[in-house]
Amino acid sequence: MEKFLFYGKSTSDMVCIPAHRMVEMLIDNNSDKVTVHHRMYNNSTVGSDMQYVADLTVNINKAKQVVDTIMNNISTGKDAFIVVADDVNKQYIDDNITAITSGLDDIA
């Protein structure tokens, strides 16, 4: 099964990335944000800028739980289409995610 991570900020701002392109998840020092890094082309760049970032706002001190949930879904989940965060439908992979922090970059 080829799994994909879906992030939707709005109907005109969403991205879906093969899960194997996720390279790391960072928890900020307040434990209220998870930054997911993917290795792929970013907006209007070629070459070395291969970092595509999705920031997730999460409940304070729940970032580790969010990371665990994402990891578990990628490793053992049954769904190929993994909705990490969908602000339009308020659908999140973990209840502790409250929003995608900022707009997603366009891939151009």
Place this chain on the structure above:
Amino acid sequence: MIDTNTNLSNRFFYVNQSPTSASDSARTFPMSRLIAMNMIGDGDLRMSFDDSGAGDHTIVQILMTSGKGKEAIKDIVDAINSNQKIVVLADEFTGESIINDYEGGSVTVSSGSIGAFALNGNLSVAGSSTFNGAATFNAGIQGKRRTQHLDQGTAAPTVGQSGSILVFDGDECTVTLPACAIGLEYTFLFRESHSGSDLAIITTAPADKLFGSLIRAVDGLSASFADDGTQVDTTTGTDDNTMTMNGTTKGGIVGSRIQVTGLTANKWQVHGELIGSGNQITVFS
């Protein structure tokens, strides 16, 4: 990670951006080369694929029903995880698509800039570099210029050495310039004085000529033009294609400098300052 049971290299996406032909302008991508799917506007799906350019990608744009981006992306994910060997992303000619909300609208494939490569960080190259195309340095350039010591009997700087400094070391040396072309430039510095039979000679290819002036001077403050003072040595290229410096009457004392620059085919512009001694005579012949 990719499930080892899923081989995406032998399964393909097909897209046809021609509304009038079943195959003109059609493109096929292995599923394994899919990088991402991105909705950048309502009904505007962009799919990014690795391509053959260095650090580059190709974008497939599919216009579809507005507000159905998530459903469209899921349709594609489902197709990837099906058993279909060839998945039609969108075919403008037939209107076919794996995306349920594709309405037969515009399909555009934009190849990346072939070979384009952007580096957002610093670059350190341990070895030498060759730029076969034009190079632009928007923030300026700094560093030592390349040098070549003229300590052999002959020297023949190449086109690739244009821009470098060639240093006369006081040894006899005849330098033959390459065939003249606009933009070529060589700077000659005299780091030691020439004397006796140890001449410093700069000559051109047979069809090329020299045009320009050299300031000629001797040691000390020169208040007037004179044979043994300051002079201007000029050539207009009728016959001259050689400069000979002997360290005395034809200049070539340490501190002298000559620059030659290509004006066009067969025409070198020359300027500089030659320091000599005694009554100065022309270096051009």
